[in-house]
Every structure is written in C-alpha cells, then in structure tokens.
Amino acid sequence: MKKAVFPGSFDPLTNGHLDIIERAASLFDEVVVAVGKNTNKKGLFLPEERLALAKAAVAHIPNVTVGQIDGLTVDYMEQIGAQYIIRGLRNCKDFEYERDIAGVNSVLDNVETVLLFAKPENQNISSSMVKEISKLSSNRLAAFVPPVVVEALQSHFE
Numbered sequence: 001m002k003k004a005v006f007p008g009s010f011d012p013l014t015n016g017h018l019d020i021i022e023r024a025a026s027l028f029d030e031v032v033v034a035v036g037k038n039t040n041k042k043g044l045f046l047p048e049e050r051l052a053l054a055k056a057a058v059a060h061i062p063n064v065t066v067g068q069i070d071g072l073t074v075d076y077m078e079q080i081g082a083q084y085i086i087r088g089l090r091n092c093k094d095f096e097y098e099r100d101i102a103g104v105n106s107v108l109d110n111v112e113t114v115l116l117f118a119k120p121e122n123q124n125i126s127s128s129m130v131k132e133i134s135k136l137s138s139n140r141l142a143a144f145v146p147p148v149v150v151e152a153l154q155s156h157f158e
Helices: 015-027 047-058 073-080 092-108 127-136 147-157
Strands: 003-008 030-035 064-068 084-089 112-117
Touching: 003 015, 003 073, 015 030, 015 047, 015 084, 015 112, 030 047, 030 073, 047 064, 047 147, 073 092, 084 092, 092 112, 127 147
Parallel strands: 003 030, 003 084, 030 064, 084 112
Antiparallel strands: none
C-alpha cells in the first residue's frame, strides 16, 4: 500500500492545498494531511482549529485522513508507515525551497518527495494572502478557500 503525507501548517487550508490533496488522493492508496506548526510564523488558528478545518475540508475524499505533527515530518512518517511526502509547487521559489527540504529529508530518512505543480488558478494563493484578504473583506474569500474555512475566517475577524 502506497501511503503519502502532505505536511503543512494549513493556517488556513486553501483551495490550492485542497487541489493538491485531491490530486494526491488519486495517485496514492492513502494520503494523510499532516497539520503541523510553522515555527517561523505566528499562527492565526490554534492547532486544534486547523486540524478540525482540515478534517472538514477533506471529508469528501475517502482515502484521505488528517493527523497532527509535533516534530519532524520523517519521524511522523515512520510512526504511521508512510513512504512519500507530497508537496505543492506554485513557483520557482517554491521549487528551490522544496528541493532543499527534499534533500534534507532523504538524508534524515530515505523517503521520496513527490512534487505536484499548482494549477494556474491556484498559483497565486497563499495562506498569508488569504489572511490579509480576510482582515479587509471576508466576503471575497470563496475563490481562495473551502466554504468551511470561509466561515471560520469570518468568525475569527468579526
């Protein structure tokens, strides 16, 4: 069985993330969306909120589950028996960053990283941009995030 992990902070989960998850689900027997903490950023949502939002956003995909990472992705992969890391690429900067992380992960533990290119309509979406838009105009979020995330952002900024 081919099991993959799609790690990220998902603060919040965007339509770009969801597209990568749906496409990965068609390639692997099981995909685990692994919600972690980005130590370089201050989070908008609490970890348990991000976990709940991710679960709600992927509920329609039968071979996708959601888990929480508290350490290294490779350690989490070993715990759950996953062999592949899924990453999405929006641009050249993403490629350079992901290439470096893939190299480090292959040294830490011999895992494969599978890169999926963002569809053109998702190439400009980032969680940071979504947060900024939601602060200024929460009624324009539907193009960028799943409905459950729209509701959460609207509640957060009310």
